[in-house]
Amino acid sequence: MTAPVTTRTSADLIRAEEPVLAHNYHPLPVVVARAEGTWVEDVEGRRYLDMLAGYSALNFGHRHPALIEAAHRQLDRLTLTSRAFHNDKLAEFAERLAELTGLDMVLPMNTGAEAVESGIKVARKWAYDVKGVPADRATIVVAAENFHGRTTTIVSFSTDETARAGFGPFTPGFRIVPYNDLAALEAAVDETTAAVLLEPIQGEAGVMIPDDGYLTGVRELTRRKGCLFIADEIQSGLGRTGRTLAVDHESVVPDVLLLGKALGGGIVPVSAVVARRDVLSVLRPGEHGSTFGGNPLAAAVGTAVVELLETGEFQHRATELGVVLRDGLTELVGKGVLGFRARGLWAGVDIDPAFGTGREIGERLLREGVLVKDTHGSTIRLAPPLTITADELTGALGALEKVLTRD
Numbered sequence: 001m002t003a004p005v006t007t008r009t010s011a012d013l014i015r016a017e018e019p020v021l022a023h024n025y026h027p028l029p030v031v032v033a034r035a036e037g038t039w040v041e042d043v044e045g046r047r048y049l050d051m052l053a054g055y056s057a058l059n060f061g062h063r064h065p066a067l068i069e070a071a072h073r074q075l076d077r078l079t080l081t082s083r084a085f086h087n088d089k090l091a092e093f094a095e096r097l098a099e100l101t102g103l104d105m106v107l108p109m110n111t112g113a114e115a116v117e118s119g120i121k122v123a124r125k126w127a128y129d130v131k132g133v134p135a136d137r138a139t140i141v142v143a144a145e146n147f148h149g150r151t152t153t154i155v156s157f158s159t160d161e162t163a164r165a166g167f168g169p170f171t172p173g174f175r176i177v178p179y180n181d182l183a184a185l186e187a188a189v190d191e192t193t194a195a196v197l198l199e200p201i202q203g204e205a206g207v208m209i210p211d212d213g214y215l216t217g218v219r220e221l222t223r224r225k226g227c228l229f230i231a232d233e234i235q236s237g238l239g240r241t242g243r244t245l246a247v248d249h250e251s252v253v254p255d256v257l258l259l260g261k262a263l264g265g266g267i268v269p270v271s272a273v274v275a276r277r278d279v280l281s282v283l284r285p286g287e288h289g290s291t292f293g294g295n296p297l298a299a300a301v302g303t304a305v306v307e308l309l310e311t312g313e314f315q316h317r318a319t320e321l322g323v324v325l326r327d328g329l330t331e332l333v334g335k336g337v338l339g340f341r342a343r344g345l346w347a348g349v350d351i352d353p354a355f356g357t358g359r360e361i362g363e364r365l366l367r368e369g370v371l372v373k374d375t376h377g378s379t380i381r382l383a384p385p386l387t388i389t390a391d392e393l394t395g396a397l398g399a400l401e402k403v404l405t406r407d
Helices: 010-017 065-075 090-101 112-131 182-188 214-225 246-250 296-310 313-332 358-367 390-405
Strands: 032-036 039-042 047-050 105-109 139-143 174-177 193-198 228-232 256-259 271-275 337-342 347-351 373-375 379-382
Touching: 047 390, 065 296, 090 105, 090 256, 090 271, 090 296, 105 112, 105 296, 112 139, 112 193, 112 228, 112 256, 112 271, 174 182, 182 214, 193 214, 214 228, 214 246, 296 313, 313 337, 313 347, 313 390, 358 373, 358 379, 358 390
Parallel strands: 139 174, 139 193, 193 228, 228 256
Antiparallel strands: 032 039, 039 047, 105 271, 256 271, 337 347, 347 379, 373 379
16 A cells, blocks of 8 residues: 555655656655745755745745735635636736736736737737738747747747757747847848747846847837837746846836746746737637636735735845845856856856756755756756845855865
8 A cells, every 4th residue: 555645755755756747847856845935844854945936936935924814815715716707806916917017907817838828819919900910920039048938839939959849840920039139130020020029038048138238129129110029027027136027127118028937926826918908908808718817816816926026125135135146156156157147136057067067066955955956957047035035045155165166
């Protein structure tokens, strides 16, 4: 007989997953059972500092009291109606999210990939109904090395062969240009272009930050060419970079904003397309939807997330602690770190391959009680909860120094 879950060790649980779970992830060998704030605990009671924060889904830490309270309160009243009916939480969520982002209307969804798919549909519909692009001719310009999700349509414009290989035929209608290259972008935009879809900072690529003025240039170009600017802020948004949105660093307001991850507070999946009124107004009943999109539980948690961001506290923390992060990483350059890119509490750290792969560094840090995630060979990503303390952050950087200097 299989032992009860409560008596299984981490090794038992990892072995138990092997025959019954699809192998679409390669997680570090840690089995998390509890979490609070910036710390998680495995089934044996070992504690780890979370320096990944669910790829920014946990910007406010694990089980933030205000978010947990909002979820509990709503669980006791109403969880799901579907959009077949109105619910008493959705209007406030949409009003406050629109005000926070400086845009007009909200299309609530669930996952980040669903928000991207929705943004693509909205842009195409806008191109046909408003811009006058001939039917089925609309194009969307995207950047190489992007990461917008893993649905069939999205991997159609990925340049990551791991995400693409074996999943064709691919969806047409996308043009790929180099990131951070305004000349290439301008050359790709023509009368069929519905939108330019970009991450203001490319997360999965290794926290790639464009040159100053790039986002301003994209905004100017899209206005001049008569197409939409869609900013995918699913990872970069909601306080991570020291501003509410990464585009705020250049005072840019896109036509369409894609949000997710942190919008659900690490409790429920919540995403949204937030846009100008004339853009989202192209949708009519029956043309797009989601059973769980805009459900009362999600709206209640999402509203509580917006309330936290309205204070400016988390943006301020990301800015102040970002200095600690950058200073600590600067000290490690030449000591196992080849270089890094950082904005706010978000960094991509390039490890000297002589010291190990990103995966190997992640495994060594795991043994030191710190959780990170590798990407692209020898790069690791650091994205701690915005609730982290300076001492905790310094401790994580000390652990990184230790694993890089170990004989």
